[in-house]
Amino acid sequence: MISKINLKDSSFLVYGLGLTGKSVINFFNKNNFTNYQVWDDKDKYLFKKRRTNNLTNTLKKVDFIILSPGVSLKKSKNKHKLKKYKNKIITDIDLFYLFKKNFRSVVVTGTNGKSTTCKIINHILKKNKIKSFVGGNIGKPILNFSLKKDIWLIIEASSFQLAYSKFICPDYALLMNITNDHIDWHGNMKNYINSKFKIFKNQNKNQFALIHKDFVNQYKKRNLHGRLVIPKTNGYKKLKTKLKNHYLKSDINDENMSYVYELSKLLKISEKSFLKSLKSFTGLPHRYEVFLKKKNCTFINDSKATSFQSTKFALNNTKNVFWIVGGLPKKNDRIKLKNLSQNIVKSYIIGKSINFFKKQIQKNTPYYEAKNLKKSLIQIIKDIKFMKRKKNTILFSPASASYDQYLNFEKRGEEFKRLCKFYARKYL
Secondary structure, three states, X not given: OOOOOOHHHOOEEEEOOOHHHHHHHHHHHHOOOOOEEEEOOOOOOOOHHHEOOOHHHHHHHOXXXXXXXXXXXXXXXXXXXXXXXXXHEEOHHHXXXXXXXXXXXXXXXXXXXXXXXXXXXXXXXXXXXXXXXXXXXXXXXXXXXXXXXOEEEEEEOOHHHHHOOOOOOOOEEEEOOOOOOOHHHHOOHHHHHHHHHHHXXXXXXXXXXXXXXXXXXHHHHOOOOOEEEOXXXXXXXXXXXXXXXXXXXXXXXHHHHHHHHHHHHHOOOOHHHHHHHHOOOOOOOOOOEEEEEEOOEEEEEOOOOOOHHHHHHHHHOOOOEEEEXXXXXXXXOOOOOOOOHHHXXXXXXXXXXXXXXXXXXXXXXXXXXXXXXXXXXXXXXHHHHHHOOOOEEEEEOXXXXXXXXXXXXXXXXXXXXXXXHHHHHHHO
């Protein structure tokens, strides 16, 4: 089906002119695509010369609608029009697979750990003299890459990108985990899961599907054709004893690393080269980032933890925790501290949903209504001085989105680090 499509003879509507939409337009201009129009629900002046004057008519006539991942068919003001032509909708990643040739790809998806896993894979490939790049939901939009022959592309694919994908076809597809997230965007858990399984849909028997054991039955029911591989955490744990990397030795990375290890074996990378490559890997910012140690206090920035399932990994692997939690909770998310409360000294609730978090945690941990990061850190330092514990870990793992107080999780994490360095220097 892919080979029969002549893109140069096709017509397009680029819907949504954020980072992804702009990359599509740049790609069209660079490759002499002329038959395209654009639309953005909010900005009427971007690429004005290309903006359609009749959206309904354009949606009807074009061959493809390239939808930006930020546009939801459930929330867009033109949702009914878009749903009518849903069969025409594709993504920037689809366009990449339709147009580009002579490259190998690894596509990684899952609720948690995608970015770190992509970065580790790219790091290992480069250390083994394999030319590779990372793109998609992390780093550059995928169409910004000018690939030469025999290049490997590591693609982080979000559920937003996969939801309307039709032509994605990775040589190696990794689905690591699925937990409650983005339900407000997808509508329900079934739609969310279906979006994740899109990475396997076009694979053939010579391509590989790496999937968590919990989803094997679902994979088999869908009549997919990739070669099924089930990563085993225990296999990696045995190897981990030989690993000389403090960050990756943490149990919080075991699931990510089991996929990376399984992939490295499929790529014929020796165990010796695998271990050697990982010596120099450093973790990504805002993902269980140990950024400061002062006297008997360790400060960890886990701002990327935007759901409780993400935070659960951090709480499970950290002791003596002064836990800062709060923000904009995900739909249907629940905080269950039953087997984690022994690791928590006290909790500090921030954000505009304090009552939600208070109800969730009050039976399992002492708490303080801090409202913001500054007040939480001031109170934590007071409590540390009063309690006089031998070890203290200040963990910012909010278990929620940032949008109630910050532009994104990066801004939130940077603010936390700035405040920690200031107050630690001043009062500890």
